[in-house]
Amino acid sequence: MTTGTAARDGVAADAVTPGRDGIPIGAAEPTGLVHAFAAFLDRTLSAATAGTAEVLTRRSQLPSAEAAVAVCVGERPPAWFARVARRTGLRPSFRGRAGREGPGRQRAGSVAVTVLDRWDPAALGPTPAAYDVLAVMATFNESDVVTGVLDGLRRQGVRAHVLDNWSTDGTYEKLCQRAAADPGITVERFPAGGPSGAFELERILTRVEEVAHASGADWVVNQDADEVRQSPWHGVPLRRALFALDRFGFNCADFTVMNFRPVADTWDGTRPLADSFTWFEFGAGVHADFVQRKAWKPQAEPVRFAATGGHDASFPGRRIFPYKFLNRHYPIRSSAHGRRKVLRERQGRWSPAEREKGWHVHYDAFTHASDFLWRPETLHHFGSLEALDGRLLIERLSGAGLPANPFPGEALGG
Numbered sequence: 001m002t003t004g005t006a007a008r009d010g011v012a013a014d015a016v017t018p019g020r021d022g023i024p025i026g027a028a029e030p031t032g033l034v035h036a037f038a039a040f041l042d043r044t045l046s047a048a049t050a051g052t053a054e055v056l057t058r059r060s061q062l063p064s065a066e067a068a069v070a071v072c073v074g075e076r077p078p079a080w081f082a083r084v085a086r087r088t089g090l091r092p093s094f095r096g097r098a099g100r101e102g103p104g105r106q107r108a109g110s111v112a113v114t115v116l117d118r119w120d121p122a123a124l125g126p127t128p129a130a131y132d133v134l135a136v137m138a139t140f141n142e143s144d145v146v147t148g149v150l151d152g153l154r155r156q157g158v159r160a161h162v163l164d165n166w167s168t169d170g171t172y173e174k175l176c177q178r179a180a181a182d183p184g185i186t187v188e189r190f191p192a193g194g195p196s197g198a199f200e201l202e203r204i205l206t207r208v209e210e211v212a213h214a215s216g217a218d219w220v221v222n223q224d225a226d227e228v229r230q231s232p233w234h235g236v237p238l239r240r241a242l243f244a245l246d247r248f249g250f251n252c253a254d255f256t257v258m259n260f261r262p263v264a265d266t267w268d269g270t271r272p273l274a275d276s277f278t279w280f281e282f283g284a285g286v287h288a289d290f291v292q293r294k295a296w297k298p299q300a301e302p303v304r305f306a307a308t309g310g311h312d313a314s315f316p317g318r319r320i321f322p323y324k325f326l327n328r329h330y331p332i333r334s335s336a337h338g339r340r341k342v343l344r345e346r347q348g349r350w351s352p353a354e355r356e357k358g359w360h361v362h363y364d365a366f367t368h369a370s371d372f373l374w375r376p377e378t379l380h381h382f383g384s385l386e387a388l389d390g391r392l393l394i395e396r397l398s399g400a401g402l403p404a405n406p407f408p409g410e411a412l413g414g
Helices: 031-046 078-088 146-155 171-180 201-214 238-248 335-346 352-356 385-398 408-412
Strands: 052-056 067-073 091-098 111-117 133-139 159-164 185-189 219-224 227-230 255-260 279-282 325-329
Touching: 031 052, 031 067, 031 091, 031 111, 031 385, 067 078, 078 091, 078 111, 091 385, 111 385, 133 146, 133 201, 133 238, 146 159, 146 171, 146 227, 159 171, 159 201, 171 185, 201 219, 219 227, 219 238, 255 385
Parallel strands: 052 067, 133 159, 133 219, 159 185, 255 325
Antiparallel strands: 067 111, 091 111, 227 325, 255 279
16 A cells, blocks of 8 residues: 655645554544555455555556556546546545544544546446356345335346245235246245244355345345445446446455434335435444345355354455445334334344354344434434435445444554
C-alpha cells in the first residue's frame, strides 16, 4: 500500500496531515479509514491478483501503473481524472465520504474520497441470456416477507430454491403457490422426513451445499428469507454484477451487513421492506458480521461453508472481489414479531451442540422485558444508496472503521 503526504498546494479542505509513521491524525482522523480500506483491499487483492491499492492525498500525486485500485482523498478537477485514465486505465467507480457517524448521527468528521479502478460492469456487453444465478434460501415462519423477497430476487434475474424448515405460519403454502406460477422458483421441505426438535443450522447448510453443487448454476447465493442482497454498483442488478465478477476473474463475493430496525410498531406486511424500514445499523457485533462470503461460483468439488455457520464459502483457488456487496437484513420487524420470533421460535429451538460451538448468540440479550424497538438516534438513516455513500462510502464497501472490526489494527492504517 502506498500512502500520500499532506497537500500544500490548496487542493482541498480535506487535505490531511501525516502523523507518526505517515498515518493521518488530528481533525482528519477519518482519513485513517481510507488507509484501513486500502489495507483491506491489499489483503483481498493479494489473494486474487497482483494488483495493489494506493492512497492519493496530493493533487499532484498520480497512481502508479501497477495499482489495481486508487483511493483519492479530497476533491479533484475532471482533468485530473482524465489524465489518470489515460496513464493507468483507472476510472472513478465510487464517490462519497469516509467518516463515522456518532450518537445522534452527528459526524465525527469525514473526508471526501473517490475510488478508482478498472472494473466497469458497463463495458462488458450484455449478460448472456443463459447466465444462471441461483439463490438458495432457508426459511422458517417468514410468511410476511418471503414472497416480497422472492419477487425481488426474480426482478434481479436470480432464480431461487427454498428450503422450508417446516414452517407453521403459512410460509410453505405461500411458497408452493408462488412456485406454481414461476418455474424460476422451486421449494422443498427440509428435513424431508419431518420437523426436528431443534433448529439444526449446520444440517440445513449441508443441504445448501448439496443443492448448490448439483445446480449447474454459474453462481450461487446463500441467503435467508428476511434478506435483500444488492450489488456494490448503483443500478446494477445482482445477476449482472456476478456476471461482471466472473469476467473480472473473481469467483467469490463478500457482503456488508446492514441490520434494519423497527423504530415504531408500523409493520403490517403489506408494504415493501425498503419502504417500511429506513433506520439501520451495520452488523458489527461479532466476527461473523464481517465474514459474509455467501456468493460463489460453483467448483468441480463441493464448496464448503456449513462448518462456519454459512459465513465463509471455502474452496481452493478462491478469489474474493475486494468490494463488498450489500446484505440488507430485516430480522425483527415489530414488537410482536420480535417476541414471537426470538422468544418463542428461536431461543427455545437452538441446537445444544451448535450453542456449544458458540453459534446462535445474536439474540441472547433479548428477554421478555424487551420491547424490540430501537431509538432512531442510535441508528443510521438509509435514505438511498447515494445518500449512504455521501456519508459512509468506505464503511459500506469494506467494513473498515466499524465497531468490533476483526482487523482493528487497520483502523490506524496498519
